[in-house]
Amino acid sequence: MYNQPMLKDDALKGKTIVVTGGGTGLGKAMGTYFLKLGANLVITSRKLEVLQKTAQEMEADTGGKVLAVQCDVRDNAQVENVLATALAKFGSVDVLVNNAAGNFISPTERLSANAFSSIIDIVLKGTVNCTLAFGKHWIKEKQPASVLNIVTTYAFTGSAYVVPSACAKGGVLALTRSLAVEWGKYGIRTNAIAPGPFPTKGAWDRLLPGDLAEKFDFKNRVPLKRVGDHQELANLSAFLVSDFSNYINGEVITIDGGEWLQGAGQMNGLEAIPSEMWDMLEQMTRGAKGS
Ligand code: HXC
Numbered sequence: 001m002y003n004q005p006m007l008k009d010d011a012l013k014g015k016t017i018v019v020t021g022g023g024t025g026l027g028k029a030m031g032t033y034f035l036k037l038g039a040n041l042v043i044t045s046r047k048l049e050v051l052q053k054t055a056q057e058m059e060a061d062t063g064g065k066v067l068a069v070q071c072d073v074r075d076n077a078q079v080e081n082v083l084a085t086a087l088a089k090f091g092s093v094d095v096l097v098n099n100a101a102g103n104f105i106s107p108t109e110r111l112s113a114n115a116f117s118s119i120i121d122i123v124l125k126g127t128v129n130c131t132l133a134f135g136k137h138w139i140k141e142k143q144p145a146s147v148l149n150i151v152t153t154y155a156f157t158g159s160a161y162v163v164p165s166a167c168a169k170g171g172v173l174a175l176t177r178s179l180a181v182e183w184g185k186y187g188i189r190t191n192a193i194a195p196g197p198f199p200t201k202g203a204w205d206r207l208l209p210g211d212l213a214e215k216f217d218f219k220n221r222v223p224l225k226r227v228g229d230h231q232e233l234a235n236l237s238a239f240l241v242s243d244f245s246n247y248i249n250g251e252v253i254t255i256d257g258g259e260w261l262q263g264a265g266q267m268n269g270l271e272a273i274p275s276e277m278w279d280m281l282e283q284m285t286r287g288a289k290g291s
Pocket residue numbers: 101102103104105106110111112113114115116118119152165196197198202203206207
């Protein structure tokens with residue numbers, strides 16, 4: 001059931017949605033579902049051929065309209081060009097999904113200053129560049145709109161070995177909550193999704209290269225014992241950019257099967273205790289009464 005489309009057919013009809021990093025992975029999955037729900041779609045990233053191929057596939061799959069625009073989110077002029085091109089084609093833009101990201105695993109002491117900056121520039125500053133360009137436009141036009149930021153669960157916990165990404169995603173989360181308040185008066189909602197593990201080539205090649213994927217089997221870290229399905233993320237994102245979520249503002253919704261909490265709860269490791277040991281342990285804990 002969770003891998004089935006959730007919203008009614010015309011839930012996003014008339015909306016124009018820009019998805020950064022929309023040519024691959026989760027951006028592609030979200031964009032495809034937005035189209036199925038009647039939206040016009042703009043996808044952007046650095047690789048135009050990838051975008052054009054995805055746009056063709058999406059149009060064939062859904063019958064919707066897709067505009068592919070090359071844009072490195074680190075470059076403000078290219079971001080402004082996305083906005084202008086989208087307005088010229090569709091007349092207005094209603095939603096920005098900040099999904100583009102860069103990441104790789106590394107002990108932090110092995111990173112050059114430039115390596116650290118490159119992730120901050122894509123994830124935090126790229127999100128800021130897009131949000132500022134679109135936000136200023138919406139405020140000037142007095143147009144209600146919404147921003148959806150794709151973060152990660154380690155935006156709130158932090159994480160070793162992906163420290164630039166954790167810092168950048170933490171910043172995006174702060175941006176989400178700050179603008180939800182500051183721009184609420186303009187009718188601009190700002191929310192975030194924190195996904196747990198959803199297999200994509202982009203993430204797996206950089207976070208679990210070689211046989212790490214087998215050794216570090218993500219589903220074992222998840223109480224529900226599975227990884228995410230792209231459609232369930234698409235369902236949540238479609239709800240958050242639709243008018244059905246009109247009173248949700250400044251929220252970050254975690255979709256991770258309980259993964260980060262499993263890592264956090266102090267006694268969660270007791271899961272490893274076989275059920276037959278619990279009788280003995282109960283006797284011991286009861287016996288400790290009064291001592
Ligand atoms: C150490 C590295 C490195 C590595 C690059 N660098 N890879 N350092 N270990 N594995 C260094 C380079 O040497 C350079 O520093 C600096 O980083 C910039 O590298 P470039 O290759 O010039 O950068 P660029 O071409 O801009 O590419 C950006 C990138 C790349 C982030 C490095 O991986 C990329 O294009 N990623 C986009 C897609 C992606 O990452 N998707 C995954 C998102 S997953 P010097 O000092 O040498 O100049 C995600 C999941 C979260 O976020 C949670 C999942 C569970």
